[in-house]
Amino acid sequence: MVKVGIPRGLFYYYYGNIWKHFFKFLKIPYIISPNTNKDIMNRGLKYSNDEMCLAFKTYLGHAAYLQDKCDYLLVPRIDNFKQDNQTCTNFLSAYDIIHNTFEVKVLNYNIDLEHGEALKKGLIKIGKELGFDKQKIHQAYRYAMKKNEEDKQREITINLNKLKSTKTKILLVSHPYNTYDDLIGKEIIKYLKQNDVEIIYSDKFDEKITNKLSLNLSKDLYFKYSRDNVGSIIYAKDKIDGVIFLSAFPCGPDSLVNELVMRKIKIPHINLVLDDTSSFTGTETRLESFIDVLRGLNHD
Amino acid sequence: MTKIAYPLMGDYHVPAKFLLSHILNAEIISPPPITNKTIELGTKYSPEFVCTPFKYTLGTMIESIEKGANALIQMGGGCRYGYYAEVQEQILKDLGYDVTLINLVTKGKTDFRRIVREFKKIDKHFSLLKALYYGFITVKMVKYMDTIDDYIRENIGFELEAGSFEALKFKMLRDFGKVDSYHELYKKYKYYLKEFAKVKIHKPDNCLKIGIIGELYTVMEPFSNYFLEKELAQNHIEIKRFTNAHYLLFEKTWAIKRYLKDMKPYIKYQMGADASDNIARTKYLCEAGYDGIIHIKSSFCTPEIGAMPIINKIAGQYEKPVIFFSFDANTSETGIKTRLEAFYDMLEMRRGK
Incomplete structure (x- = not known):
């Protein structure tokens, strides 16, 4: 039986859950690369160009880790969710870069709603490539979507309940592949939790609501994941004490979107930009003073 | 007002x-x-x-x-x-x-x-009608400028009297700005085509040929690429450049489909902005017998960063030298010059072999 490798980066944080359920239902063995560590980071640096964004460098590291441990790598391409919801160009080019950099075969599908390429079509294509019949794949797809929806709703409820907390509440505005990455967001989350801060995650909102809300801050914004993030700020703005913008250096959409949002919102905020040479000590100092400022505002 | x-x-x-x-x-x-x-x-x-x-x-x-x-x-x-x-x-x-x-x-x-x-x-x-009429003339003007620019790029490195191409181009742009009808523009264009052909050049058959590819703004705005084309011309090199306003406005939509077909073994999708175009051009330049490729972009241009490893791979397979420049506000001009000089010294040595 063939084994599918899933790099733990970028797409994984949006679709990993669906993939896992899909492959489990079809009983396809799969391997997910471990949490990002120094070894994976170094592999990524070896294969990447020095101007690539930190998240993409680690993604290449994950792919490099998996290249001799599986038969197929799963690397989709996400172009757009209709014209006003496009993605960063790294999401467009990941498949072609991986395909040209590594020897391993790549399982691939394309999401391009403007041209009728949707997730369902993509997963069916993958199922067929792995030799399953249509009916079984459809079942697996429905199962995976249902499970994923349940998991997502649960996470959203937990996240929204945090807005009622009496602790200092901070909205962490960041892409999930940065937030939950061990070398990027983990230390920050750990530090905030130690300091008794309630963290609200910008990616765990109902995207149908936040995506539209983003229009209040920016009319022309057309990056899907940035729109979801921006919308979450508007959704939560009266219930939170501060906002932390976290991005990977040099993220294309964030460089403009975060700049615009920071100029427009009136909530206290800081902007953290991490690259492969950042040390946590510097970040820690900034987080410490930010929390102090927020608490000072609350108690006066 | x-x-x-x-x-x-x-x-x-x-x-x-x-x-x-x-x-x-x-x-x-x-x-x-x-x-x-x-x-x-x-x-x-x-x-x-x-x-x-x-x-x-x-x-x-x-x-x-x-x-x-x-x-x-x-x-x-x-x-x-x-x-x-x-x-x-x-x-x-x-x-x-x-x-x-x-x-x-x-x-x-x-x-x-x-x-x-x-x-x-x-x-x-x-008035929409008026806008359409003058829009048409403008499009033609862009097309004519781009055609003449292509001719200049091929020959400016070999002019006998330094500065003759630039002086003529300056005059042409001044005249183009003053036209009032399509007929007048067309007449001016034909006139300047002849004038440019009259400029005396001495072009050896085996001159060095270099293709310039890269991110659109940096390619098209000479100030932002530290006048790279001028620098190459001074060293008597024929220059080929693909990106221009006419290409971006009208040809790209069709060209990209052809490019993707050509490039099947390497890439499958459009990679954002001009990345896939540049990958296809790399293959073209390698096959058309150019001596080297210069890839330029502004710092942090994400689509081009994605294209670079693939361009490198293709050039490697064809054994063509390729050099990458990433320009920022504070790039050192001396650094660029030194790297360029080393690059065409290398090209000449390869020719000598």
């Missing part, structure tokens, strides 16, 4: 000014040419790690405002370029300038309805 200004890129300020002055009842402010001050201003007020065209255009905007402009035009492309306008408008507002930004694109794509709406806001008597 509205005083309108536009961003600068290469020589395209001539058709831009021509079009605006004919279709809008507004004062047209010509932005001052790009200088070191422009990029300094732009860098000062730009976000930290944005790509360089943002800084150049922002700098030009501020300089235009100082010249009296109160409405600024911004365009867009298939990457974050399409989102420049809104951020730049906010930056200018925070600086205390009272200006409107006229964004000609929606979600990264040229939007004609929006253009008409925006122009109607400026000029109540804006």
Whole structure:
């Protein structure tokens, strides 16, 4: 039986859950690369160009880790969710870069709603490539979507309940592949939790609501994941004490979107930009003073 | 009265000014040419790690405002370029300038309805018919300029009398800006085609040939690539460049399909902005017998960064030298020169073998 490798980066944080359920239902063995560590980071640096964004460098590291441990790598391409919801160009080019950099075969599908390429079509294509019949794949797809929806709703409820907390509440505005990455967001989350801060995650909102809300801050914004993030700020703005913008250096959409949002919102905020040479000590100092400022505002 | 200004890129300020002055009842402010001050201003007020065209255009905007402009035009492309306008408008507002930004694109794509709406806001008597007529002339002007530019690029390195091409081009642009009908433009174009053919050149059959590919703004605005083409011409090299305004506006949509077909063993999808185009051009340059490839881009241009490993791979397979330049506001000019010199020394040595 063939084994599918899933790099733990970028797409994984949006679709990993669906993939896992899909492959489990079809009983396809799969391997997910471990949490990002120094070894994976170094592999990524070896294969990447020095101007690539930190998240993409680690993604290449994950792919490099998996290249001799599986038969197929799963690397989709996400172009757009209709014209006003496009993605960063790294999401467009990941498949072609991986395909040209590594020897391993790549399982691939394309999401391009403007041209009728949707997730369902993509997963069916993958199922067929792995030799399953249509009916079984459809079942697996429905199962995976249902499970994923349940998991997502649960996470959203937990996240929204945090807005009622009496602790200092901070909205962490960041892409999930940065937030939950061990070398990027983990230390920050750990530090905030130690300091008794309630963290609200910008990616765990109902995207149908936040995506539209983003229009209040920016009319022309057309990056899907940035729109979801921006919308979450508007959704939560009266219930939170501060906002932390976290991005990977040099993220294309964030460089403009975060700049615009920071100029427009009136909530206290800081902007953290991490690259492969950042040390946590510097970040820690900034987080410490930010929390102090927020608490000072609350108690006066 | 509205005083309108536009961003600068290469020589395209001539058709831009021509079009605006004919279709809008507004004062047209010509932005001052790009200088070191422009990029300094732009860098000062730009976000930290944005790509360089943002800084150049922002700098030009501020300089235009100082010249009296109160409405600024911004365009867009298939990457974050399409989102420049809104951020730049906010930056200018925070600086205390009272200006409107006229964004000609929606979600990264040229939007004609929006253009008409925006122009109607400026000029109540804006006539679509007139705009279409002058738009047609402008498109032709761009096409003619690009054709002549291609000829110049092939031959400027071999002119007998230094500066003759540039002087003639200067005259041509001045004349193009003054035309009033398509017929007149066509006559001027034919005249200058003959004039350019008359310029004396001495071109050896085995001259070095280099192809320039890369990110569109850096390729088209000579100031932002530290006058790379001029530098190459001084070393008697024939230059081939693909990206120009006519290509981006009209040919790209069709070309990209052909490119993707050609490039099947390497790439499957469009990789954003001009990345896939440049990969296809790399293969073309390798097969067409060019001596080397120069890839230029502004710092942090994400689509081109993605294209670079694949370009490198293709050039490696064809054993063609390729050199990458990433330009920023504070790139050292000496560094560029040294690397370029080493590059064509190497090309000449390969020729000698």
